[in-house]
Amino acid sequence: MAVNDLKKRPRLAVFKFASCDGCQLSLLDCEDELLTVAGLVDIAMFPEASSRMEAGPYDIALVEGSITTPHDAQRIQDVRKQATTIVTIGACATAGGIQSLRNWASHEDYLRCVYAKPEYISSLATSTAIADHVRVDYELRGCPVNRHQLLSALTDLVHGRKPRLPAHSVCLDCKRRGTVCVEVAQGIPCLGPVTHAGCGAICPAFDRGCYGCFGPAAQCNCNSLVTTLQSAGTTNDQLLPLLRNFNGAAPEFQAAVQFMNEQS
Amino acid sequence: MSHHTSIQPADVSVAGLLRTDDLQQLIDALIAAGYDVIGPKIDQCAIVYDQITSVNQLPRGWTDLQEPGRYRLQQSDDSKYFGFAVGPHSWKKYLFPPQSIVSTATRTENGWQFSTDAPPAPRLAFLGVRACELAAIEIQDRVFLHGPWVDPIYKSRRDAVLIVAVNCTSAASTCFCSSTNTGPRCRSGFDLALTEIAGGFVIETGSESGRAIAARLPLESVTEHHHAEASSARAQAEAMMTRKLRTDDLHDLLLGNLKHPHWDDVATRCLSCTNCTMVCPTCFCSTVTDVSDLTNDHVQRERKWDSCFNIDFSYMNGSPVRNSIASRYRQWLTHKLASWQDQFGTLGCVGCGRCITWCPPGIDLTEEVVKLRDAVHANSEDPS
Incomplete structure (x- = not known):
């Protein structure tokens, strides 16, 4: 134009x-x-x-x-x-x-x-x-x-606008696209509830748990998710590589690993 | 046709018995009447709602085991077509779609051209709508159609829908519709209703459109025995329902204890992930954003499902109003169970239990209400 x-x-x-x-x-x-x-x-x-x-x-x-x-x-x-x-x-x-x-x-x-x-x-x-x-x-x-x-x-x-970068969880995007929760329906460990949106919720749509590659969502409650996954049978050996990969140094995920270790 | 005024129970009458082997004829009659049939089917390890054309796609012989934070499919010991409760989807995904385009704008030589033209609503027949879901649709009708502003997207879709309800003959552990007085019996708000018994379905009609479909079916007359069987099948759902929610004191209990420490207790468990609001068949919040293409010459106004658990949802004047998980959970529960009554004259909850099942940590609103009530009463009895 x-x-x-x-x-x-x-x-x-x-x-x-x-x-x-x-x-x-x-x-x-x-x-x-x-x-x-x-x-x-x-x-x-x-x-x-x-x-x-x-x-x-x-x-x-x-x-x-x-x-x-x-x-x-x-x-x-x-x-x-x-x-x-x-x-x-x-x-x-x-x-x-x-x-x-x-x-x-x-x-x-x-x-x-x-x-x-x-x-x-x-x-x-x-x-x-x-x-x-x-x-x-x-x-x-x-x-x-x-x-x-x-x-x-x-x-x-x-164009002089503030970029729109939603900070909500991956879950919201899973639900918008009709994906059934893989954690609740299949017991697959999923970081979706604490992970920042933006990917379009790809992994759960292919029966895989979210591995948090977009890092922590705003005000995420990692401790509750760790407790939830642990009581559903996820071992710390499964949780650690989820929390400590591409965003392992994000303060929220570091704190989650510390909390996870304190629980066992 | 229009379903905007709820159909009175007086319009409901028994039309006949459809043999189990003739269920396909119902689907065929709906398709012949110009509807795409949406019904339950197994996908992603759950019973979801999707387009079907054949009874073979229905989850016959399957049931769902539900508990807080857990859902599993299991083969049942009978071959019922509808022997399960409600799943992760609700009919709102068709009436109030997760994403829709409200309007578009295009820059031309003569300035901006605006359009609110929407594609024609699909003619859908919902097969297998449960009593709690009829109540949820009625609630969303109140929100989108009966207030001062009628939502055009919802209205066009709602007008094009035919509802085939199914009476529950079993209940999940998470169900509590008897407490909210929204089930398990389907009493109004449907065109057709089915009760599954051995050998067939007792069919009731609740509207002219329902009667027109029923007239195309090879119905047999319903005997006393069929009536008794249908009635005992429905009673079984009621008997299986163990979860309860006391509703008479909810309004004042919740709104009178906004600063109670129990909200912080829930917040230690709540993920604020939005799952409960997304699976809720009555939650109606959305966000509207203007999205432009790279050139800024084409803009569309998009509406998407949003949630009071999303931190951005209450963002205004530079910061979020509900800036903690406790405040967001409190907002959701007080709206659903208390201020909804002020706003719309009913509870916002229909007792379907989805928010309990699909909450990963399994937070159960019926339990949270009990804990709050007990804590408030214990405190008021404490003489110190």
């Missing part, structure tokens, strides 16, 4: 930290919408997509990945200075990702175990979320993010 042409297109940058690139790929995965997106924003920095890399400042920065090295801890400060709005994308950026498993282990042991010359490696003992380091404006959850949610958030930002 002419209205949009008159405005200066917002400058978009995509930055990667410790991550698998899957969330950035979700943007490239929007094949049908990609040209429209490219018309809405000026893609100034997106190394995964283009070798054209322009200096900041940027209007919108999509940040993928967690902070795991001293260098990245500094680099995210620079990103913050260059960007008006920071949107973190994915579980690594919002909660530390699967690599935060190191937070409960010996960093030194891992280095010795994995690298022939650990002295060449400069990494931090923890993997932490972007919001632990700089102010974050919006967080898109998920491993990976939901591309529809990513597109809708981008659209909202471009």
Whole structure:
């Protein structure tokens, strides 16, 4: 539309930290919408997509990945200075990702175990979320993010609206799509009641329990869910990998693991 | 046809006996009358409501074991077509769909063009509506049709529905419709009603449309023996119902104890996950959002089921009004059982027990009311 042409297109940058690139790929995965997106924003920095890399400042920065090295801890400060709005994308950026498993282990042991010359490696003992380091404006959850949610958030930002990011549980979305509760009807351990919406409630629709890849929902009651699942026969050996995967470092899930251990 | 005024029991009369082997003829007659038939069938390890065309899709010989936080299908020792209670779905998914488009807007050379055109409502025949569900439909009719604002989506769908009720002949452990005076006998609000007995179904009609369908069926006359059998089958449902809810004091008990510590006790167990409100056949809350495409040239106003357990639901002026699980549970229970009476003149609960079964931690509203009542009375008797 002419209205949009008159405005200066917002400058978009995509930055990667410790991550698998899957969330950035979700943007490239929007094949049908990609040209429209490219018309809405000026893609100034997106190394995964283009070798054209322009200096900041940027209007919108999509940040993928967690902070795991001293260098990245500094680099995210620079990103913050260059960007008006920071949107973190994915579980690594919002909660530390699967690599935060190191937070409960010996960093030194891992280095010795994995690298022939650990002295060449400069990494931090923890993997932490972007919001632990700089102010974050919006967080898109998920491993990976939901591309529809990513597109809708981008659209909202471009048109000057606050992105709509519902914080309710996965259960609400299961019910909206007619999925029968897998926990109640089949006894399948499911984190849906404490997990943040946004995925579209995919796993329970395929007779699988939610494994919390969108992280904790707002004001989730993890203790009650742990008690519920334990009394339905779920063992701590089954619960631990559910609570401690892509969002294991999210404070609510950490507290849930502590509570779970206290119960047994 | 319109069902907006509840059909008086005086209109209800026994039409005849349909042999078990002739049940398919009922489905065929409904289809021939232009309806898509929605009935119970087994899917996702539960008895859900979905489109059916054949009696072979009905969960014949299956029943449901229900308890707080647990639902399991089990083969029963008889071959009844309707030997189970209500499941995770309710008919509201057809009358008040989980997602619908309220209106659309398109930017053109001449400005915005708005439209509220809705697709025509499907003509649906609900097969197997239980007494508690008839009561729930009547409650939603009151909410969507009988207030100052008539909901056009609900109205068009409601007008296109034909209801074939089924009298319960058994009850789940979570059922308590005798307490809410909404069952188990289907007394009004249906076009046809069935009572399943050995060898067939005693068929009652409750409307002109029901009588027209019944006229197409190979009905036999109902003998004294059939009547007695139907009546004892219905009595069995009543006898199996063990759960109770005392209703006479609910309004003042709940609204008079808004600061009672028991709400915090429930909040330690409540997941605030929304499951109870989603499975409730009377809960009617929704959220309406304007959704644009990338170009901002096409916008649709979408309505989705929402819940008072969703923290965003009470968000206003920068923060949520009900910012704790205790306040959200209290909102739900006090509305359902107390302020609903002020608002609509009845309880908002029909005793179907879905919120008990489908709550993962198994929070039972009938028990929570007892605990609150006991705590309040114990406190008032305490001389200190």
